[in-house]
Each structure stands twice: as structure tokens, then as C-alpha cells.
Amino acid sequence: MSLPPLxxxxxxxxxxxxxxxxxxxxxxxxxxxxxxxxxxxxxLPRLPWGLVDxxxxxxxxxxxxxxxxxxxxxxxxxxxxVIFLIWLERKFAGWMQARLGPMHVGWKGALxxxxxxxxxxxxxDIIPTRADRILFIAAPFLTFMPTLLTFMVLPFSEKWVAYDxxxxxxxxxAVTTNISLGTLAAGWGANNKxxxxxxxxxxxxxxxxxxxxxxxxxxxxxxxxxxxxxxxxKHQQHGWNIIAHAPVMIPAFLIFMVxxxxxxxxxxxxxxxxxxxxxxxxxxxxxxxxxxxxxxxEFAANFFxxxxxxxxxxxxxxxxxxxxxxxxxxxxxxxxTLFMWIKWTVPRLRVDQMMGFCWKFLVPASVVVFxxxxxxxxxxxS
Amino acid sequence: xxAYLTAAMFTITGFAFIASTLLISRILRPSAPNPDKxxxxxxxxxxxxxAWRQFNLHYYxxxxxxxxxxxxxxxxxxxxxxxxxxxxxxxxxxxxxxxLLLAGWAYAWKRGALEWE
Numbered sequence: 001m002s003l004p005p006l007x008x009x010x011x012x013x014x015x016x017x018x019x020x021x022x023x024x025x026x027x028x029x030x031x032x033x034x035x036x037x038x039x040x041x042x043x044l045p046r047l048p049w050g051l052v053d054x055x056x057x058x059x060x061x062x063x064x065x066x067x068x069x070x071x072x073x074x075x076x077x078x079x080x081x082v083i084f085l086i087w088l089e090r091k092f093a094g095w096m097q098a099r100l101g102p103m104h105v106g107w108k109g110a111l112x113x114x115x116x117x118x119x120x121x122x123x124x125d126i127i128p129t130r131a132d133r134i135l136f137i138a139a140p141f142l143t144f145m146p147t148l149l150t151f152m153v154l155p156f157s158e159k160w161v162a163y164d165x166x167x168x169x170x171x172x173x174a175v176t177t178n179i180s181l182g183t184l185a186a187g188w189g190a191n192n193k194x195x196x197x198x199x200x201x202x203x204x205x206x207x208x209x210x211x212x213x214x215x216x217x218x219x220x221x222x223x224x225x226x227x228x229x230x231x232x233x234k235h236q237q238h239g240w241n242i243i244a245h246a247p248v249m250i251p252a253f254l255i256f257m258v259x260x261x262x263x264x265x266x267x268x269x270x271x272x273x274x275x276x277x278x279x280x281x282x283x284x285x286x287x288x289x290x291x292x293x294x295x296x297x298e299f300a301a302n303f304f305x306x307x308x309x310x311x312x313x314x315x316x317x318x319x320x321x322x323x324x325x326x327x328x329x330x331x332x333x334x335x336x337t338l339f340m341w342i343k344w345t346v347p348r349l350r351v352d353q354m355m356g357f358c359w360k361f362l363v364p365a366s367v368v369v370f371x372x373x374x375x376x377x378x379x380x381x382s
Numbered sequence: 383x384x385a386y387l388t389a390a391m392f393t394i395t396g397f398a399f400i401a402s403t404l405l406i407s408r409i410l411r412p413s414a415p416n417p418d419k420x421x422x423x424x425x426x427x428x429x430x431x432x433a434w435r436q437f438n439l440h441y442y443x444x445x446x447x448x449x450x451x452x453x454x455x456x457x458x459x460x461x462x463x464x465x466x467x468x469x470x471x472x473x474x475x476x477x478x479x480x481x482l483l484l485a486g487w488a489y490a491w492k493r494g495a496l497e498w499e
Contacts, residue, residue: 063384063387064387064391067384067387067388067390067391067392068391068395070388070391070392071388071391071392071394071395071396072395074392074395075395075396075399079399121403121406121407121410121411122407122410122411122412123407123411124411124412124413124414125407125408125411125413126415126419126420127420128420128421128422128423129417129420129421130421130422130429130432131422140400141396141397141400144396144399144400145393145396145397145400148392148393148395148396148399149389149392149393149396151392152388152389152392162388162392163384163385163388163389165385169459170459173455188434190422190433191422191432191433191434192422192423192424192429192433193424193429193433194424194425195433196433196434200439200441203441204441204444204445207444207445207448208444208448210448210452211448211451211452211455214452214455215455215458218455218458218459218462221459221462221463222462222465225462225463225466226463227459227463279424279425284423284424284425285422285423288407288411289403289404289407290404293400293403355444355496356496359444359447359491359496360491360496363451363487364484364487367480367483367484370458370480371476371477371480374465374473374476374477375473377466378469378470378473
């Protein structure tokens with residue numbers, strides 16, 4: 001009599017394998033899109049632009065149309081790069097945790113975010129009956145619109161800036177504060193206790209960390225004597241701020257980075273959405289496309305904060321050989337990756353630790369760095 | 383003028399982008415609401431009562447200190463652009479201003495405004 005084997009042989013199909021033909025199709029589609037994009041990009045300069053140029057100049061010189069074209073370009077850029085950033089973040093998280101991350105849709109899962117976007121677009125939209133309808137609907141708008149507005153003054157190169165605002169830094173400070181309004185509206189409007197706590201935390205956190213961030217940026221303004229972001233980059237021709245003025249700029253940069261993490265609600269400051277205590281914080285009740293806009297805004301703000309750090313401390317678009325916007329892109333993605341590295345390394349703070357660290361350490365430290373910068377400028381100037 | 387125009391265009395474009403995407407989504411997505419689905423999700427179980435009730439948020443003292451420091455930053459930005467014209471005198475003035483501010487901050491700390499209970 002033979003007993004059945006103790007361990008059953010592993011089933012040949014678990015249902016979780018991907019159909020090879022399907023994967024091959026996805027892959028081919030990804031390659032086709034890429035080839036088409038490269039072909040279009042390389043054909044663009046060869047088109048007979050001379051024929052339509054006067055017309056384009058005529059239309060483009062109208063201030064309203066000019067501003068509209070800039071705004072549309074930035075919107076498209078924000079959407080496309082966020083698709084890339086989300087994929088990068090997921091691959092990066094997978095790599096940090098010794099797993100693969102998205103793999104099936106497109107090359108190494110490169111089209112995964114697009115698939116997710118299509119899925120979110122077709123998801124049923126749920127507005128809880130007990131929610132405050134107006135605030136609930138307004139919240140995604142209130143979070144995304146200021147984020148988009150900040151890109152107006154971010155210089156990708158000397159020419160590639162939507163509007164070279166002389167008070168750029170002040171504009172950035174004024175606009176970024178408004179993002180917390182959307183978070184608070186989402187938290188309050190959802191009529192959900194966890195969302196309300198998350199929204200209140202987000203508001204307190206963003207407002208508190210804005211002080212040291214503003215003072216760290218104030219140090220850079222003191223050093224450069226201008227608030228225009230393009231001027232600040234041009235002043236770094238002969239050495240990035242963080243190297244040329246290392247004794248005051250390295251502390252300022254560290255304070256800026258910590259505050260940037262807090263403003264972006266990223267770990268170790270992800271208390272507003274702390275999934276293990278607040279479900280998902282202020283956007284628990286959101287579904288489908290409304291949720292997608294919180295995500296979009298968050299990643300766009302991520303890119304913006306990194307770009308601002310690059311502009312203020314790492315010489316913005318300056319660099320040898322490569323074109324200016326590419327340098328800006330490389331540096332910014334490097335800083336974004338640093339954010340991701342921190343996010344997937346450190347655990348979350350407690351609320352009292354988070355508030356205490358800001359008010360008892362960062363605020364006085366940033367003020368000291370600012371005073372030191374003023375003295376540094378006086379000493380260097382004389 | 384151009385700044386207002388560009389900012390207005392960015393705001394309008396942002397609004398139109400979200401609105402049009404939501405409109406496309408409205409055409410594509412299914413809609414099958416029922417009372418259970420439209421209940422507040424919270425964390426799974428049926429929610430008990432509304433979230434809109436009075437409770438102590440603990441944040442209002444931070445808000446007061448925030449206003450003081452934000453006004454300080456707003457005062458110091460114009461100073462930072464112009465102080466090179468005035469020389470060491472302006473720096474000394476700024477240091478006195480910041481010292482007064484830090485004294486107020488230390489007082490707030492001593493009174494327990496920065497503590498979490």
C-alpha cells in the first residue's frame with residue numbers, strides 16, 4: 001500500500017503567472033510608443049516650419065495666447081513626469097525592499113502608471129452622502145491648482161521659465177501655503193474622524209515647517225540679494241551656493257530638505273496619511289479620479305521642491321556639455337531620488353516629536369543660520 | 383500685469399484640466415450607487431456619529447506662534463534684498479529684531495505653548 005506523498009507537488013499553474021503572449025504584446029506596444037515618440041521628436045525640426053513661422057510668431061506674441069501656451073505646456077509636463085515619477089518610486093521601493101516592483105505592463109513595468117491612470121479614470125466615483133459635498137468636490141482642485149501655479153516661476157533654463165517673476169521666492173511661499181487649504185477641506189469635508197485628524201495634522205505640520213523653510217530660503221536671498229529664481233542661478237556661475245558658501249549653505253540646505261519632507265507629507269513626516277493609525281488620512285473617502293488628483297499634486301509638489309532645492313543650492317540649470325534643461329532634470333531627479341531614499345528608510349515620527357522638533361530645534365536653528373549668513377555676507381563683502 | 387495674466391492662465395488651466403478629466407471620467411465610469419456604498423467608509427465598520435463635533439485640537443497655540451514668525455519672515459525678505467546698501471548698521475538692527483523675536487519665542491516655550499500634553 002502506498003501512502004500519498006506528504007507534500008503535494010507544486011501546481012504547474014497558480015493563476016498568477018502572466019500569459020507570455022500577453023506580456024510580449026504589452027512589451028511590443030511599449031516599444032512602439034517609444035519608437036513613435038522618438039521618430040516624432042526627431043522629425044519635428046525637419047518640418048517646414050519656415051512656412052508657418054510668421055503665423056506662429058503672430059499668434060504666440062499675443063499675451064493671453066502666450067500665457068495659455070505656457071500653462072498648457074507646464075500642465076502636460078507635470079502630468080507626464082508624474083507618470084514617470086510614480087513608476088520610478090515604485091521601482092525604487094521594490095529595489096530597497098529586495099523585490100521587483102511593477103514588472104508586467106511595458107518594459108520593466110514602465111507603462112504600469114498609465115494602466116493605473118486608465119483604471120482610476122474608469123472607477124466609480126463615490127461621494128459619501130454624509131460628506132460636505134461642496135468642500136469634498138472642491139478639495140482636489142484646491143490641492144492641485146496651487147501646485148501647478150508654483151511651476152510658473154521654476155526655471156528649467158534661462159529661457160525655459162513661464163514667467164521670470166522678480167519676487168519668485170515670495171511667490172512660491174505665498175502659493176505653497178494654499179495647498180494645506182485643500183488638505184484641510186478634504187479632511188473636514190469627508191465627515192470622517194480619521195480624515196479630520198489627518199487634515200488637522202497636515203495643516204499644523206505644513207504651517208509649522210513653513211517657518212524654518214522660509215527662513216532657510218531667506219538665507220539664500222540674503223546671500224544673493226535677489227528673490228528672482230533665475231537671478232539666483234545666474235549668481236552661481238562661479239560655484240554652486242552649497243560649495244562656494246559651504247559654512248552657511250550646508251546647514252541651510254539640511255534645514256530646507258527636512259522642511260521639504262514635512263511639506264510634502266513624506267516619511268518620516270507622513271503623519272497626515274499615516275496608514276497604520278489614520279487609515280489613509282485626509283483622502284480616505286476619495287475614489288477614482290478625485291483621489292488621482294491628490295496623488296498627482298503630491299508628486300508634482302515633490303518634483304517642485306526638489307527643483308527648488310536644485311535652484312537655490314545646486315546651481316539650477318548650470319553644468320558643462322549638456323543642454324541646460326537636461327542638467328536641471330538630472331539634478332532634480334537626483335534630489336527626488338534622495339527624497340525616495342529617505343522615505344523608504346526611516347520610520348514615522350510621533351505628533352509631539354514632529355511639532356517639538358520643528359519649534360524647539362528647527363526654528364531657532366534656521367534663525368541662527370540666517371544671522372550667520374548676514375554676518376558672512378558682511379565679512380565677505382568687506 | 384503680465385505676471386497676473388500668467389498666474390491667472392495657470393490657475394484657469396489647472397481648473398480646466400481637473401474639470402475636463404472628471405468629465406471624461408464621468409462618461410467612462412459606471413454609476414451604480416446604493417445606500418451602503420455611499421455610507422462614510424471611515425475604517426470599515428459603520429461610523430458612529432458625525433466627525434463634526436467639538437474637540438480640543440491642541441494646535442491653536444502653535445497657530446499663534448506661527449503668525450508671529452510668519453510676519454517676521456515677511457519683514458525680513460525686503461531687508462535681505464536691500465541690506466547691502468546700508469552696511470553693518472542694517473545687520474545690527476536686524477540682529478536686535480531677531481533677538482527680540484527669539485526672546486518672545488523663549489517666553490512662549492517657558493509658558494508651555496510648545497509642549498504637547
